[in-house]
Amino acid sequence: MFGGMGSIDERAWDDMDMDDQHDAMDDDEDETKDKEITLEQCLDEFTREEMLGDQDLWYCPRCKKHQRAQKKIDLWCLPEIMVIHLKRFSSTRALRDKIDILIDFPVQELDMTERVTSSAEDRARQMGDSPDEKQIIYDLYAVDNHFGGMGGGHYTAFAQNPVIKEWCQFNDSHVSSVNDPNTVR
Template sequence: MWDPVSSGSDCSIWDMSQLVDQAIDTLCKIFTEAAETVNDAPLSEFKQNNPSREQSSIIIDLFRIRTESAVTCLEFGTRDANEETTYCLPLSLGNESEVPLNKLVNDFLKEELLDGLYYCSNCQELRSAKQKTSICHPLPPVIIIQLKRFTFDETNEKLNALVEYPLESLKVLNDDNSFYDLVAVSNHTGNLIGGHYTTYAKNDEDKAWYPFDDDRICEITDEKDIVTKNAYILVYVKRM
């Protein structure tokens, strides 16, 4: 079984995007092996509703986010686009002490100016251009969001901004009618050198939230306690 930290929940920081990709790659193999040997009714129903495609799996269908990064030359309009696949949406925090999650998503999708930094294949020289990242349709059933709290520069600073993320009805894209509800939060206390991970998770049966801190588990009575400066990974599920 995949274990990112064999010594426990106290550990140094990894690049979470790589960690999530590794976890999902491992889970893909586990689900594939299980699907070949186990007659699982929910799995069969999911496959019927999601016809198999090339290089498709349960994990890919649940978590895959497709993005397109496009650069357009401002002189001749030459456009270069590249589509990528990720399983975790990484959002930069900036310098604000408090920021809504939707603003971070909008910043991720915001058009940027490349002032004389783009080599245009048509012009065959450096030109100014505009660069924009888009999230492609359809959105996945589950969206994992990474709040990029670590700078990974000479300062190794951790950003302790309070990200105001909704517990319900997150709308990721303005042109998509899907709403997402929060089901889990991974928290990190400490710094780049070392720290401690805890998790808040929502029980789908009683709809209550529970903190998981080593062997300490109890119900969260005030949902305001779920939104903290320690939030690092957010897991949202599309409302059906």
């Protein structure tokens, strides 16, 4: 989850039993470490124009026929808190598999300004600001992870305490501090 363009409610976290400090990368000694793409590459792919195939024909309401078409997703405005859910499973007619590629994402200053199609004036009006160029910057404050396969697995999470700005890992009933925020994955 990314937060930006405003402030989060600064509710104090309840006192938690904290384990020793944790280095996030110790958990994943997988061979997939060398396979890595960036969040920016994922966003580029998400907004890329694509030709719909024969299995995905578009129904034209004017001529009332199914036909080939191009599809393009644009971002017109973004919320104060943005949740990015990455598709981590793939399936074809014959095969289903988990996508194990590591996604590199910024912990601070994910700049989405150039990805939003609407004009600067529209963005500024939405935010109640003057129509000067408004940057759309997000800082990461939570990540959830799935370890395992399609049939089952285990979830862990990382989250930043908004009051003291400290990162923690949540693994079932164990909560531990994270030494380096750049290792949150």
